[in-house]
Amino acid sequence: MKVLNFIVLGLIAGYFIACTSSKDRIAPANTQQLALRVVQAKTYSEDKETLFRVALATLQDLGFSIESTNKQVGMITANNGGLRFSVVVQTRQNGLSGVRVNARYGQTGISDASVYQNFFSAFDKSLHLDREGL
Amino acid sequence: MKLFQILILTFLISAFSACANKQEEEIQKQRLALNLSTPSSEERAMTSKFYETNNFDEIYQASIAVLQDLGFNLETADKELGVITAGKQEDAAEVGNTLAWGLFSMVAMIAGQNTSQAEMIRREMTQKEQMIKVAIITTPKQGRTYVRLNIQRYVINLNDRPMYAETIKEQEIYATIYDKLSKAVFLEANDL
Numbered sequence: 408m409k410v411l412n413f414i415v416l417g418l419i420a421g422y423f424i425a426c427t428s429s430k431d432r433i434a435p436a437n438t439q440q441l442a443l444r445v446v447q448a449k450t451y452s453e454d455k456e457t458l459f460r461v462a463l464a465t466l467q468d469l470g471f472s473i474e475s476t477n478k479q480v481g482m483i484t485a486n487n488g489g490l491r492f493s494v495v496v497q498t499r500q501n502g503l504s505g506v507r508v509n510a511r512y513g514q515t516g517i518s519d520a521s522v523y524q525n526f527f528s529a530f531d532k533s534l535h536l537d538r539e540g541l
Numbered sequence: 542m543k544l545f546q547i548l549i550l551t552f553l554i555s556a557f558s559a560c561a562n563k564q565e566e567e568i569q570k571q572r573l574a575l576n577l578s579t580p581s582s583e584e585r586a587m588t589s590k591f592y593e594t595n596n597f598d599e600i601y602q603a604s605i606a607v608l609q610d611l612g613f614n615l616e617t618a619d620k621e622l623g624v625i626t627a628g629k630q631e632d633a634a635e636v637g638n639t640l641a642w643g644l645f646s647m648v649a650m651i652a653g654q655n656t657s658q659a660e661m662i663r664r665e666m667t668q669k670e671q672m673i674k675v676a677i678i679t680t681p682k683q684g685r686t687y688v689r690l691n692i693q694r695y696v697i698n699l700n701d702r703p704m705y706a707e708t709i710k711e712q713e714i715y716a717t718i719y720d721k722l723s724k725a726v727f728l729e730a731n732d733l
Contacts, residue, residue, distance in 0.1 A: 432631040433709060434717040435672050440724055447609070450732070479619040482605070490598050493615040493621045493627075495605055498677060499732050509609040514670065516612030 409464070411461055436471065446520040448507040449527050455481055455504045457537065458496045462506060465533040466492065492526070587712050589689040590719050592726070597623070597679065600686045603725040604677045610721060613675060614624045623679035633671035633696050664699040671696045690718060 451458055459481055466473060471485035471492060481496035494508045508526055510517040517523075592600050604625055608615060611643035642663040649659035672695045680687045692709040709715075 412668060427635040429631070429635050429668065429671060429696075430694070430709065430714060432633075432671070434611055434714050434721070436717050440607075440721060440728065443610055444606075444728065456667070475617060477618045477620075479620045480601075480605070480613055483617045484615055491614045493609060493613075495609065497602055501717070503732075505732070507609060508604065509612065509614075509627060510613060511614050514632050516629070 410508070443509075443518070444507070446518075446523045447509055448505055449530075450499060450503050450505050451501055453534070455496050455498045458534075459483070459502050461495045461530060461534045461537050462496055463485060464537070465530045466494070468524070468533060469529055490517075545577060574719055575724055584710065587715050588691060588712075589687065590722075591682070592686045592688065593682050594686055595681060597713045599679045599726060599729060600688060600722075601625075601679045603722060603729045604679055604688065606729060607722045607725040608675065609679070610725065611718070613673075625677045625679075626675065628674045629672050633668040634688060638666075638668050640656065663700070668696050668704065669699045669701070688719075690715060690724070 409536075413536065422481075424475070434529045453461075461476060462483055463473065469487065471487040474484045476483050476487055483492075483494040484495075485492045485494070489512055492508055493509045493510075494506065497505050497507070499505045506527075508523060510522055547627055586672065594600065601620060601623060605615065605618065608627045611629075613629045616626045618625050632669045645666075646656075646659045646663040650656050674695075676691045678689045681691075693706060694709060694712065695706045696704045698704045
């Protein structure tokens, strides 16, 4: 009988919280736009085309398979065992260019700074090799 | 005792019929969608926004950046047409939905019903994941830049089967994204 009482209470509680929406996860209002960009983006003095080529090489170095590219937009999407990267290379002011990358693994957006540090570390090595003409 | 169990089952069904009806409504909406009804002017206003700038590039780049801010994977981009599409997979579990069908399964077990059948129903009716798809179209219009945003989601159940698909029509979700886009325009303009 006690079990049934618990069920009734659970049902009443459930009734009041029923239909709370998973749509809140579409665009969470509390996303820290600027804080995210600090770890996901880096500025370089090279031109957009060079950085685009280096980004492709870096993703290949890291074992990603390239899914789509758009040179005009500067966009590359790539996948490595369910880890998906979106890289965007843009022309910035004063002759600079920016690289922005965001990563996702299944249902989880990656906010761990070390993931982005590893990417940019590989990117910088790849850029160095490109400068050396290798 | 049996009467009490029947009463509980009746309560269970009635208490959660709101959610069940909601799913039925979604199915009805999908059927109606085949009629290709045009959106109301309110819906169009909710999903679009004019920016008082003729700098198309700025708005287009900011749109890409805001999708990255929100954790979307970029899928396609066509600058000539101003199109960007992106998607992300998110958890779709809702406390009410999970609890309701979990309790349904428990009550069925206590009432001596076929437990495997109850478990099958629970898995069919419990939301697991959602695939969210976004399309942004940016167009220069009479010295201004027009942005149109559409969001759809596909929800799957614990058996990894599709439950329903819907176009998002919540004003606050579009307002949040446009608010972030306005901030992104500022951040992009300042190379942040």
